[in-house]
Amino acid sequence: MAGGGGGPTFEGTPSWVIGGVVFVIIAVSLAIEKLLHYLGKMLLRKEKIPLYHALNKVKEELMILGFISLLLTFFQDEIDKWCIPEKLTERWLPCAKDKGDTASTANYQIPAGGRRLLAEDVANSTCPAGKVPIVSIGVLHDLHYLIFILAIVHVLNCMLIVLLGEIKISLWRKWEDAIRIQNIADHNDQNDRVIDVRSLSFIKNRFGGVDAKKRHYVISFFKHLAGVITKADYKAMRTGFILTHCNGNLRFNFHKYIVYAYEADFHKIVSISWIMWLFVVISLTLNVAGWHVYFAISFIPFILLIVLGTKLQQVITELAIYIAQRHTVVFGELRIQPSDDYFWCNKPKIALLLIHYILFLNSFGSAIYFWTLFKFGPKSCVMDKPIYATSRIIIMVVVQTICSYSTLPLYAIVTQMGSSYNKDAMERFGNELNRAGAIADRTPEEADAAVSVEMSNHQERH
Numbered sequence: 478m479a480g481g482g483g484g485p486t487f488e489g490t491p492s493w494v495i496g497g498v499v500f501v502i503i504a505v506s507l508a509i510e511k512l513l514h515y516l517g518k519m520l521l522r523k524e525k526i527p528l529y530h531a532l533n534k535v536k537e538e539l540m541i542l543g544f545i546s547l548l549l550t551f552f553q554d555e556i557d558k559w560c561i562p563e564k565l566t567e568r569w570l571p572c573a574k575d576k577g578d579t580a581s582t583a584n585y586q587i588p589a590g591g592r593r594l595l596a597e598d599v600a601n602s603t604c605p606a607g608k609v610p611i612v613s614i615g616v617l618h619d620l621h622y623l624i625f626i627l628a629i630v631h632v633l634n635c636m637l638i639v640l641l642g643e644i645k646i647s648l649w650r651k652w653e654d655a656i657r658i659q660n661i662a663d664h665n666d667q668n669d670r671v672i673d674v675r676s677l678s679f680i681k682n683r684f685g686g687v688d689a690k691k692r693h694y695v696i697s698f699f700k701h702l703a704g705v706i707t708k709a710d711y712k713a714m715r716t717g718f719i720l721t722h723c724n725g726n727l728r729f730n731f732h733k734y735i736v737y738a739y740e741a742d743f744h745k746i747v748s749i750s751w752i753m754w755l756f757v758v759i760s761l762t763l764n765v766a767g768w769h770v771y772f773a774i775s776f777i778p779f780i781l782l783i784v785l786g787t788k789l790q791q792v793i794t795e796l797a798i799y800i801a802q803r804h805t806v807v808f809g810e811l812r813i814q815p816s817d818d819y820f821w822c823n824k825p826k827i828a829l830l831l832i833h834y835i836l837f838l839n840s841f842g843s844a845i846y847f848w849t850l851f852k853f854g855p856k857s858c859v860m861d862k863p864i865y866a867t868s869r870i871i872i873m874v875v876v877q878t879i880c881s882y883s884t885l886p887l888y889a890i891v892t893q894m895g896s897s898y899n900k901d902a903m904e905r906f907g908n909e910l911n912r913a914g915a916i917a918d919r920t921p922e923e924a925d926a927a928v929s930v931e932m933s934n935h936q937e938r939h
Contacts, residue, residue, distance in 0.1 A: 527740035560604035572858035642885030653732035677710035681799030701786030704883035717813035
């Protein structure tokens with residue numbers, strides 16, 4: 478066997494060991510590939526087309542991850558031969574140099590193991606005197622692990638948050654069923670009713686007066702934190718959407734439309750764009766001892782989340798304000814007017830872009846934390862002081878929680894209040910919309926029979 482602490486060479490390794498290791502790697506890879514293939518077929522069978530597209534996006538991310546892994550492995554020996562002046566390696570260190578055993582520097586000293594490995598790298602390098610390798614093979618392996626952990630954590634994090642958000646959205650189905658049954662029952666006289674606008678729950682809960690703009694934002698802030706979406710909110714936005722985009726067919730299944738549009742947006746947030754990879758590079762570059770870069774980064778998704786959630790809640794409030802300031806009474810249904818004017822830059826999709834970055838930044842913070850914890854240990858200088866590390870974990874958990882139960886469900890329904898709609902979702906439920914129109918043309922006796930059928934189906938489901 479070849480000497481040294483690096484272990485046996487290929488020539489000195491038993492063939493059964495090599496064959497066994499290769500077998501395990503191939504078996505695990507094929508198992509994952511078959512699992513993804515089966516999952517894709519299941520999604521197609523259940524007609525979850527948006528989630529199927531999201532799964533394909535996950536496969537693309539795994540392929541990119543494979544290319545990165547291949548490049549790092551293939552070129553690591555060549556990179557190890559690149560040399561730079563030794564003085565350039567004395568600045569911008571993630572851990573301060575050991576300047577003594579004083580209390581002020583104890584948390585930032587490079588651990589003895591790190592100094593020993595650095596010394597071995599210098600001793601074994603082919604660089605001339607006064608120069609050192611630009612990066613060691615050991616560091617490349619560490620970066621390899623980080624990139625892998627980041628990609629996996631981001632995909633799993635997005636899947637978890639989106640699924641939790643969909644669970645919250647599924648709770649609105651009972652509102653949808655009840656509203657549709659009521660619409661069928663009230664079909665004959667729904668256009669003859671005179672409604673006092675200020676008596677409606679939607680207006681009372683959202684409108685605090687013409688001079689209450691600051692108070693409205695404060696209330697929107699707390700409603701976002703509490704994840705408040707009421708049945709009155711849902712009904713008002715549902716009615717406004719249907720009267721604007723569905724020819725007034727109030728029996729249209731708005732809940733199914735929301736779920737489809739929500740799933741359609743999922744594949745857009747599961748990917749990692751080149752700007753995000755650039756952010757990773759900049760963050761790793763600025764990770765200098767004493768700068769607490771990762772602690773500062775953890776606040777970015779939290780601030781974005783609070784701003785976005787407050788804005789989405791405020792959109793609902795502004796819809797109510799628009800009605801309350803212009804009408805005293807309405808005939809039939811309360812009609813709010815969806816418009817892009819309620820959103821930043823008249824673009825509802827900015828909300829999706831922010832959610833994409835919020836989820837990525839939170840995933841990046843989680844990946845950095847767990848990579849540092851398992852690779853260097855909880856007491857490593859790379860982990861930073863305990864107060865900073867603990868604060869990062871708390872912030873990440875808060876972002877994860879608020880985003881899943883409040884922000885994403887809020888995004889799913891509020892962004893439907895723009896001027897446009899999801900064409901794929903509308904085409905998918907076009908047949909149902911036509912059936913709703915056919916119901917509207919029934920005689921009173923047929924309508925009563927339809928109510929009975931709807932009510933019996935509702936009781937069977939619940």
